[in-house]
Amino acid sequence: MTMTPEQARWFADTFDKLVQSVGQAVMGKNDIVRLVLTSMLAPGHVLLEDAPGTGKTSLARSLAATVQGTSTRIQFTPDLLPSDVTGVTIYDQSSKSFEFHRGPVFANIVLADEINRASPKTQSAMLEVMEEGRVTVDGVTHEVGNPFMVIATQNPIEQAGTYRLPEAQLDRFLMKTSLGYPDHATSVQILQGSEIRDRSRALVPRISLQAVSDMSELASSVHVDPAVLEYVSRLMEETRLAPEVRVGVSIRGALALMRAVKVWAAVHGRHYVIPDDIKELVGPVWLHRFVLDPEAEFAGATARTVMTRILSEVAPPQARQQSA
Template sequence: MTVAPDTTACTPQAAGMFAEDFARLVNNVELAVVGKTRCVRLALSCLFTGGHLLLEDVPGTGKTSLAKAIARSVKGEHRRVQFTPDLLPSDVTGGNVYNPQTGQLSVRPGPIFTNILLADEINRASPKTQSALLQAMEEEQVTIDGVNYPLELPFMVIATQNPIEQAGTYPLPEAQLDRFLIRTELGYPDAQATTRLLAEAAHRDRSTLIAPLITPTGVVERSRLAAGVHVDPAVLAYISAIAEETRRAKGVKIGVSVRGCLSLVRLAKTWAAAQGRHYVLPDDVLELAVPALAHRVVLDVEAEFSGTTAVGVIERVLSIVPAPAFRSS
C-alpha cells in the first residue's frame, strides 16, 4: 500500500491514540493466534506500514489462521487464493472475457482486486504465476491487456509457504522476496498456549472468532499518522551503515538494497507509534532488522553449503555496527 506523502509530524498524543488502537487489534487477532504476540505485532505493523507479509513455517503452526484473522479484523474485502502448480496468472489478476450479449470483451477482475489477499502456499505456483503479483505489490495496480487498473487501498498480500517441503514447489525469486516488507515465522506455541488451544478444540476455525475493528479508511489514516513519526539522522545513518556492512559481509552475493533500507525506516516508524512513541529508537532498528532485512540478503553458493544463513549474517552485522547514542528530544 502506497501511503500518500504527509509532512504532518506525529505528536505524542497521536502516537498514544495509535498505540491504543494497535493494542486492541493485537488482542483481537490473538483470539485466533494464541501466544504469538510478537508475530502478531509484526504482522499488524506490516499492515499499517503499507507492506506485504510472508509467513514461512512448517505446517500446523497457524500461518493461515493469522492471515485470516488480520483480514477479518479489517472491515474491507479479503480473498484467499490457494496457489497450485496449475494456477494461471489470469486466475489471480483476472482478464478480458467475451460477453455474448454485447459481442464485446469485458474485464473480469481477479481475486487480486481486494484489500487483503491471502496467497496460501505461494511457492507451489509456477514462477510465471508468482510474477503476476509483482506489479500489484509494488505499484498497487494491475495491467490487463495494456490497460492499468488501480487497486483500492489498503492493499496487502499475506503469503504463506512451507520452507521444508520441496517437492512440487518453486522458490520465490529475489525480486519478489524484496517486495515483502517482512518475512517471519510463527513457531510452535508454548505449553500453556497449546493447552488452551486443546481445551478449545471445538473451534475448528478460530478466525471466525474475529470481529472487524477497523475500516480500510481507518487503516490508511493510521498509516499516514505513523509515517509522521520522527527519525533522527543518527538512526538513519545507523540503518545505512547496516546495509553497507551486509554488502561487504563474507559469503554474501547481494546485500541489502536501498529499498530494503527505506522499508526498515517505514516499519520502524510504525513500530514506534505502536508503542506510543513519536520517535524511533535504535532499539527499534535492532528489533526489526532480521524480519525486515534477512530475506533481502542473497548468499553465494559456497556460503549456503557451509551452513551460513541470511539471518546469521544480519545478526552478525548488528553485532559489528555500533548503535548510536540517542536523545528523544
C-alpha cells in the same frame, strides 16, 4: 508535520486493540501478529515460511475481520495461470461487450498459499500486483484497493515440484517470518475449543479501512533523527562488505526498514525512532534479502549470524532528538 506525543499514545492504544482482536483467533502468537500488523501499516507484504496447519489462513481472515476488510485465499499450484490470480476479460454476448471479471487478488488481505508451487510466470504476475497495487488487463488498469496486503506462504518441506522465489522477488516482501507451532498451554486452550472451526467469524471490526489508511499516513510522520539515518546507512553498507555475503541489502531494503521502524516506534507510543527499533526489526525486514556466498554458507554461515556480527560491530547513536 511530525507526529505528536498524544497521537503516538492513541496509535499505540489502537494498535494494542487490533492485536488483542486478532489474538482471539490466532492464539499465543501476539509477537508475530504485531509484526504482520506493522507490515500492513508500513505498508508492505509478509512472507511466512511455515508447515501446514499453523494458522496462516486464520491469521489472514482475522486481520480482515478486525479492520472491516475483505480476505481471499489463493492456493498456488503448478497449473495456476496468471489470469486465475488477477482476473480475465470475457465477452458478454447479451451486451455485446467485454467485461472484466476480477480475480481473487481483489481483496484487502490476500493469502497466497504455497506461492512457491506456482510457475515463475504466475509468481511474477502476483508480485507485480504487490508492487504496483493494480492490475492491467487488455490495456485497462484496475486498482486492487487500499489497504492491500499479501500474506504469502512457503512450505519448508516437500520441495519437490516447487519453484523457488528468486532473491530479486523476495525483496518485494517487507518482512519474512514464521508463525510456528503454539506452546503447550496454548495448544491445550485451542483443543478445549475444538468445536470452533473458524474463530475469525466471531470477531467484530475494531476500526474501518479508512482508519487503517489514516494510521498508515500518521506513522509516516514519525520523526527520525539524522543520526539514526546514518546508523541504518552504515548497517546497510556493512551487509554489502561482509565477506560471507554475495549481495547485501539494497536501498529498497533500507527504505523498507525505515517504513517499518516508524510504525514500530508509534506502536510503542513514541513519536520518534530509537536505535532499538532498528535492532528489533532488522531481522524480519533484512535477513531474507541476503544472498550468501555458497562457500560461506557451506561452512555454516547464515544471514542471522552475519547480521548479529554487524550489529555488534556498528555502534548505534548514543543520543537522540525527540522532535524535529
